[in-house]
Amino acid sequence: MESKLIDHLFRYHSGKMVSVLTRIFGLSHLEIIEDAVQDTFIKASISWRHQQPENPEAWLTKAAKNRVLDIFRKLKAEKNLLPNLQQSRDFIAVNELFLDTEIEDAQLRMIFTACHPNLDPRDRISFALKTVSGFSIKEISSALLTKEETVKKRLSRARKTIKESSISFHIPQGKALPERLESVMEVLYLIFNEGFHSNSKENLIRKELCGEAMRLCKMLLKNEHTRISAAYALFALMCFHSARLEAKINSANEILDLKHQDRNLWHSPLIQLGNTMMTKAVIDTEYSCYHYEAAIAAEHLRASHFDETDWAKILYWYECLYVIQPIPIHVLTMAVVCLQNLDFAKAKTYLDQVEATDLAQRSYLYYGTLSDYYFAIKNIEKAITHLDLALATVTNSLEKEYLEKKRAVLIQKKE
Amino acid sequence: MKEFMMIFVGADYADLGLSPEELQNRMGKWFAWGNKMEEAGILRGGNALNPQIRRIVGKNRTVTDLSSAEVKEIIGGYYTVVAEDFDAVQEIAQDFPDYDLGGTVEIREVTVFEDH
Numbered sequence: 001m002e003s004k005l006i007d008h009l010f011r012y013h014s015g016k017m018v019s020v021l022t023r024i025f026g027l028s029h030l031e032i033i034e035d036a037v038q039d040t041f042i043k044a045s046i047s048w049r050h051q052q053p054e055n056p057e058a059w060l061t062k063a064a065k066n067r068v069l070d071i072f073r074k075l076k077a078e079k080n081l082l083p084n085l086q087q088s089r090d091f092i093a094v095n096e097l098f099l100d101t102e103i104e105d106a107q108l109r110m111i112f113t114a115c116h117p118n119l120d121p122r123d124r125i126s127f128a129l130k131t132v133s134g135f136s137i138k139e140i141s142s143a144l145l146t147k148e149e150t151v152k153k154r155l156s157r158a159r160k161t162i163k164e165s166s167i168s169f170h171i172p173q174g175k176a177l178p179e180r181l182e183s184v185m186e187v188l189y190l191i192f193n194e195g196f197h198s199n200s201k202e203n204l205i206r207k208e209l210c211g212e213a214m215r216l217c218k219m220l221l222k223n224e225h226t227r228i229s230a231a232y233a234l235f236a237l238m239c240f241h242s243a244r245l246e247a248k249i250n251s252a253n254e255i256l257d258l259k260h261q262d263r264n265l266w267h268s269p270l271i272q273l274g275n276t277m278m279t280k281a282v283i284d285t286e287y288s289c290y291h292y293e294a295a296i297a298a299e300h301l302r303a304s305h306f307d308e309t310d311w312a313k314i315l316y317w318y319e320c321l322y323v324i325q326p327i328p329i330h331v332l333t334m335a336v337v338c339l340q341n342l343d344f345a346k347a348k349t350y351l352d353q354v355e356a357t358d359l360a361q362r363s364y365l366y367y368g369t370l371s372d373y374y375f376a377i378k379n380i381e382k383a384i385t386h387l388d389l390a391l392a393t394v395t396n397s398l399e400k401e402y403l404e405k406k407r408a409v410l411i412q413k414k415e
Numbered sequence: 416m417k418e419f420m421m422i423f424v425g426a427d428y429a430d431l432g433l434s435p436e437e438l439q440n441r442m443g444k445w446f447a448w449g450n451k452m453e454e455a456g457i458l459r460g461g462n463a464l465n466p467q468i469r470r471i472v473g474k475n476r477t478v479t480d481l482s483s484a485e486v487k488e489i490i491g492g493y494y495t496v497v498a499e500d501f502d503a504v505q506e507i508a509q510d511f512p513d514y515d516l517g518g519t520v521e522i523r524e525v526t527v528f529e530d531h
Binding site for chain 1: 428429432433434435436437438439441442443445446449461463492
């Protein structure tokens with residue numbers, strides 16, 4: 001007998017059930033709910049060892065519904081904590097909450113909760129991955145390269161904040177919606193970037209984080225209130241980047257930059273999907289930073305060879321991006337673009353606007369770019385000094401290997 | 416051919432903080448292992464055990480209720496298989512999915528009482 005389970009069934013179902021049960025019982029019972037859902041999976045994983053049910057999803061949903069009854073009893077026994085619940089929601093109503101559309105609605109509420117501005121920005125990602133995406137503490141810690149202890153702290157701090165500021169479990173409406181959506185998109189963007197720029201050597205983790213961010217972003221696009229142009233642009237951006245995921249790492253597990261990627265490995269269905277999303281994103285003429293980032297990513301994908309990249313156009317998009325998002329990393333990137341375009345003088349003017357400290361833990365990017373600049377103007381000596389500075393500040397082992405290779409090349413040139 | 420029991424000893428899944436994804440993957444491995452034994456026609460039976468324990472000890476018949484969290488290791492289940500000898504069962508037990516969780520497989524031969 002073959003296994004009938006679809007990939008990630010448990011993980012996806014976990015987020016669904018936690019959300020639906022939270023809608024029924026409220027955020028204040030989140031911990032009990034998460035434990036109850038976890039129990040269902042442990043039970044399933046043992047009783048399905050020999051035989052799997054005809055319809056595993058229905059089985060899990062039914063088990064979760066039964067847990068509803070258990071929780072009812074447990075809470076009632078604990079402190080009579082269920083005012084009016086039985087009157088206001090009879091069991092027919094509870095059944096309706098398990099319909100597909102209602103499950104999606106509940107998940108969206110959970111996403112908005114996880115990304116609530118009252119939560120510390122660092123807590124949002126961990127909390128979203130745990131509650132919406134069904135990651136374990138261990139999985140979050142390895143995905144974010146954070147200690148398990150830290151993840152635990154973030155989760156409990158998030159729960160505490162939710163309780164203390166009595167955040168309500170709903171999809172915000174009216175004036176509150178745009179700001180809250182902004183926060184949601186930011187978290188999804190960060191989750192995606194954690195995957196795409198992951199320091200983890202494990203390719204699987206990258207893909208899963210990127211996949212999760214895309215799945216959650218898709219949920220925004222399914223709902224008529226959250227389906228805004230910036231969300232389409234964000235999804236397009238994720239498509240464009242994901243299209244290159246396979247090509248980013250070679251068989252020896254080394255990072256390949258755009259120049260050295262095998263463009264035949266770029267996944268064209270994702271590029272097409274990104275283009276379709278982009279068409280929807282630009283119906284509205286007000287552009288977000290995701291619009292410009294997507295435009296930049298698309299521009300890279302358009303070149304069939306690295307040498308054919310339209311750097312002038314890319315620089316233009318970065319200038320636009322910098323206007324609405326004036327942060328140092330963009331200036332640095334504009335310097336990189338100028339170097340590619342062999343406009344060294346302009347590159348220097350950008351480099352002069354940035355300092356290493358502006359980039360905090362990513363200061364190695366600054367030193368690396370300066371090294372590239374000096375190499376381009378044939379000052380090998382200075383190129384090496386700055387590469388050494390980059391090596392001294394880099395923490396990511398893949399990036400480090402990449403820089404070390406570059407250094408070896410420089411040393412050879414020098415001799 | 417003799418009958419052997421493979422007894423699985425280790426931590427309870429609930430105490431390990433496994434994620435839904437890990438649980439699903441692990442279940443897939445158990446499923447595949449069971450299938451393999453079944454197809455080879457060597458599987459005679461087996462069960463998984465719930466983690467609650469009631470223990471009765473000594474001549475006073477002292478009763479204690481324990482949860483998996485209170486004991487270091489717990490018997491999680493067993494399979495009975497037919498095989499030539501211990502070495503053959505050891506080979507079968509290679510596919511036990513939970514070694515990485517610190518799990519143990521104990522192989523015991525089932526005693527046969529012959530009619531005299």
